[in-house]
Amino acid sequence: MEIDLTPLLATLEEEGVDGYLIDDDASDSDQRYVSGFTAPDAYQTLVTADGDVHLLVSGLEYGRATKEAEADSVTRRAAYDYQELLAEYGSYEGTVRTIATFLADHDVDSIAVPRNFPTGTADGLREQDLEVTVESEGVVEGIRARKTPWETNQIRATQEANEAAMAVAEELIATAEIEDDGTLVHGDEPLTSEDVTEEIEITLLRHGCALDETIVACGPDGADPHNRGSGTLEADELIVIDIFPRDKETGYFGDMTRTFARGDPGEEARRRYEVTEEAFEAALETVEAGVTGSDVHDAACDVIEEAGYDTLRSDPEAETGFIHSTGHGVGLDIHEQPSVAPTGGELEPGHVITIEPGIYDPEVGGVRIEDLVVVTEDGYENLTEYPIEL
Amino acid sequence: MEIDLTPLLATLEEEGVDGYLIDDDASDSDQRYVSGFTAPDAYQTLVTADGDVHLLVSGLEYGRATKEAEADSVTRRAAYDYQELLAEYGSYEGTVRTIATFLADHDVDSIAVPRNFPTGTADGLREQDLEVTVESEGVVEGIRARKTPWETNQIRATQEANEAAMAVAEELIATAEIEDDGTLVHGDEPLTSEDVTEEIEITLLRHGCALDETIVACGPDGADPHNRGSGTLEADELIVIDIFPRDKETGYFGDMTRTFARGDPGEEARRRYEVTEEAFEAALETVEAGVTGSDVHDAACDVIEEAGYDTLRSDPEAETGFIHSTGHGVGLDIHEQPSVAPTGGELEPGHVITIEPGIYDPEVGGVRIEDLVVVTEDGYENLTEYPIEL
Structure with a gap:
């Protein structure tokens, strides 16, 4: 290259x-x-x-x-x-x-x-x-932040493996049975965060990718963006799955988050999902060469604040609401330049960034939606093809 | 700790x-x-x-x-x-x-x-x-080189996962059928180095371990100690499998190598296996607190040179024979202190080291046998329980 x-x-x-x-x-x-x-x-x-x-x-x-x-x-x-x-x-x-x-x-x-x-x-x-x-x-x-077309293709390839892993995780949750106490089970065994993580990792391995950590976080676990999740998965709860694999050959990362639920997570959870998706779309629409990472972050914050939730912009001490930045660069490192955050500078063609707003509250659980896109002169190209749906 | x-x-x-x-x-x-x-x-x-x-x-x-x-x-x-x-x-x-x-x-x-x-x-x-x-x-x-009993137990646990992975690899090779052209197959598919590596990795994942690389090297591939191996595995050839997983929770590594063959690898290959095993035993017998890593390395070289093969001690430019050092420390790093090599200093109780002599030649293939042991006052305790047999 x-x-x-x-x-x-x-x-x-x-x-x-x-x-x-x-x-x-x-x-x-x-x-x-x-x-x-x-x-x-x-x-x-x-x-x-x-x-x-x-x-x-x-x-x-x-x-x-x-x-x-x-x-x-x-x-x-x-x-x-x-x-x-x-x-x-x-x-x-x-x-x-x-x-x-x-x-x-x-x-x-x-x-x-x-x-x-x-x-x-x-x-x-x-x-x-x-x-x-x-x-x-x-x-x-x-x-390094400005990817060559070859690099963008490597990241896209990792993201495709990521989609295969996400599909396996979604399928495991979708096909689980629900016990009377709300526990998800497969056969006689409870379905745990660790089980889903293991199947994600095995799928990635079969696609030539490795990862150190995965997030499969249910209910209150998902309300802490850094919690990896553990224990039995439950119906009627939000389940956040965030996968960031690395291709073992090329070294390039992918990154994607989806939020799932079995049964009914409740009206408030569904509303938060809709607001997050709206913030996600608003941020994406802002992306193009010349705008700043800060502009993109503001677009997501606008939607979330307007819906009545805190952000770190409206309250720097907030512990619920949208309590992280909108995104980051992805390449040979999982977190690299540019920053899609209050301090984020100008986006340039070839920048590969995540867009990943979320809303968190231990009472309701967490919602996060994340795609990976490459910045172009007049917008972006989405490197992610996985459907967005609660 | x-x-x-x-x-x-x-x-x-x-x-x-x-x-x-x-x-x-x-x-x-x-x-x-x-x-x-x-x-x-x-x-x-x-x-x-x-x-x-x-x-x-x-x-x-x-x-x-x-x-x-x-x-x-x-x-x-x-x-x-x-x-x-x-x-x-x-x-x-x-x-x-x-x-x-x-x-x-x-x-x-x-x-x-x-x-x-x-x-x-x-x-x-x-x-x-x-x-x-x-x-x-x-x-x-x-x-860090002097392990506490807690650390030794963590390394032993990783080595147990390693043994489970080695057993899966051995089983894959043992149960393969042999085509007329000598290719190993499972069903209609050729059994490749990559297939075996994948099953090793999946087994390790199920035991909470990860690894960046594994060596499954057949024939001439195995004659280069740094070659990871690729392509179809063959009967009548030596197959070197070297696995060095890391427990994802504790961070401690294991390390083990075995050499396998299906069919008949030939008299010279069998002799090299016997000499390597003898060198391995001689090196192990030398291990105790107070002797130097250099002494242990010499014990392995003595056996291999006596059998008529080159070592880096007998010929620093040797490209066949025993062309690496006898071992290294293992802990939170896969290669750490102490060194079991010409420059190796005094071994101390609690040092965890590999003993891994080998004999290499592209004409015959590679043989390597490796266990992981902890140095004690009057000898060693072997952290590896996998049988040694061609």
């Missing part, structure tokens, strides 16, 4: 430094993105002022890196006498000296580094007379 | 600093271990010279942290005017100033930090006149 490092190069020029260095493993999404490579142990990616990308990797990763990485050069540590430096200076200083030699080899005397760059490496390089400054704006995260 | 921070406190005293600060999310195992808490976003853990542990967390995590964290105090950022500082100084400097206030509140003027501490925070705190030095020996990783 071709990535556009222009904003990073502009930063290097402004700061008057020779290069930008990342020292991390591929669990750091900036590292994975800039290097076009993944490895479980730390490696170094250098972007020089001419826009070239240079990798420094272990001998173990060298063969794979030369084949897979999207880099202008790949060098193995052994090329800089790594083992000799380790033997002479120990693992810590030996590694730092190897990196210093790699930088010198590319005529780099001064570097900018991300905020999370290891202090051990930064201080070590300074002792080797390198100039190290922190790039504090998160310029690479800004670049 | 009670943890023993004595070595860290000794380091603080040696360095003459007031405290040790971690600034990371719980994907950093040192953070998770010292704080006794997990959160997906960065939080700060301060160990003061008196051995007390103090947490600084977001408002979102505060309730859970006060309940769950094993800390002497938990403070929310808002207590240090976080929002006001953000508004005045922006997200980067505002956060740093909040941390500086937290440190001042605990009378800390100077801190040691881990090597991977964020340079953004380190440099920012220095601008607030904090003294920041890097602790370069990895003292917390050293503490």
Whole structure:
């Protein structure tokens, strides 16, 4: 994939430094993105002022890196006498000296580094007379926020797996029987949040996706947006299901929430569902390049406040109502730029964002509806095709 | 869980600093271990010279942290005017100033930090006149290497899930039919590495475990210890299965490898299996507190070299034979201290290590046998109960 490092190069020029260095493993999404490579142990990616990308990797990763990485050069540590430096200076200083030699080899005397760059490496390089400054704006995260068409397709593919998992969850709830005490059961066994989560995870696995956590939250559990949910599912209650899987191959996330109910959750719950759906539609209609994340958030808040519920805009201390932001960017991280919140800046074509208003109250339960969309010049394209219906 | 921070406190005293600060999310195992808490976003853990542990967390995590964290105090950022500082100084400097206030509140003027501490925070705190030095020996990783009985039990539980997954994989291979061309099939479908991996993952999920990767490598694939394996499995070939799951709740890993074959892999393959098993037994017999990881590695190399195969000890450039180290520590990280390799230091009671010799050659395939054991004063206790048999 071709990535556009222009904003990073502009930063290097402004700061008057020779290069930008990342020292991390591929669990750091900036590292994975800039290097076009993944490895479980730390490696170094250098972007020089001419826009070239240079990798420094272990001998173990060298063969794979030369084949897979999207880099202008790949060098193995052994090329800089790594083992000799380790033997002479120990693992810590030996590694730092190897990196210093790699930088010198590319005529780099001064570097900018991300905020999370290891202090051990930064201080070590300074002792080797390198100039190290922190790039504090998160310029690479800004670049990552604007997805290429290829990236958007990867996110769409993950979202399709997500839809398959949501369908399995919905089916489990829809086909459960209702006991006299309102408990949902399958056969003789109560249907629990954990059961539904497990089937979601298995479906995602079969689609090449993994996830750390899923939310299947019934009744009062669903009224806390961060509660994962546990225990038996009940009829006549709202059940919030929020799934955010990651494709194991590409690393791109999907994200979707639906709210279900068996039996009758009550008039107030149904009203909240309608208001949430209206807020969802209003926010979506606002989305286009040039509007701010804050504008989109305001559109959702307008609807919810008008219906008589609190938001964090109307009451920053609110504990019920719409008590989170409207959305966030999604990509190699599940939460990334841009923000669809009071502080959210201008949306740009290629931004992939969630729209996920909700209304919460322990007395009634929680409602949340969430789709994933890509911002276009004059609106958005929805990457989600799952029906919205209580 | 009670943890023993004595070595860290000794380091603080040696360095003459007031405290040790971690600034990371719980994907950093040192953070998770010292704080006794997990959160997906960065939080700060301060160990003061008196051995007390103090947490600084977001408002979102505060309730859970006060309940769950094993800390002497938990403070929310808002207590240090976080929002006001953000508004005045922006997200980067505002956060740093909040941390500086937290440190001042605990009378800390100077801190040691881990090597991977964020340079953004380190440099920012220095601008607030904090003294920041890097602790370069990895003292917390050293503490983590010595497991408490509770931790050993968590690892044993993960290993039990691992055994269940290995049994499913073995059963799939054992019950496959063999086509005329040697392909393994179930029904009309060829049995692939990916199929077996999927069933392993599903079994682990049902046991509350997750994993990023599994190795199911047949024939020449298995001769490369880092190859995950792909495609149809064949009779008369060695099949290496290496599973390293993590319990989703506790975070502790298991790790086990077995080598299987359907049909007859040939006399040379069978001999290599016997030699590997002998090397495995020899290494295990060497394990006890006081011997070094290097001694254990030597015991495995002795057997393999004597049988006429190369090792990295006999030939550092070897590409066939025993071409990796004998083992590594396992805990909250899949690879951690101590090392069972040429550089491996003294084993201590409570160290949990793998013993995993292997012999590799693309012409014959790969053999590896791996158990997970805990080091005791006079030997080891094996945390693995899966039979060893080709």
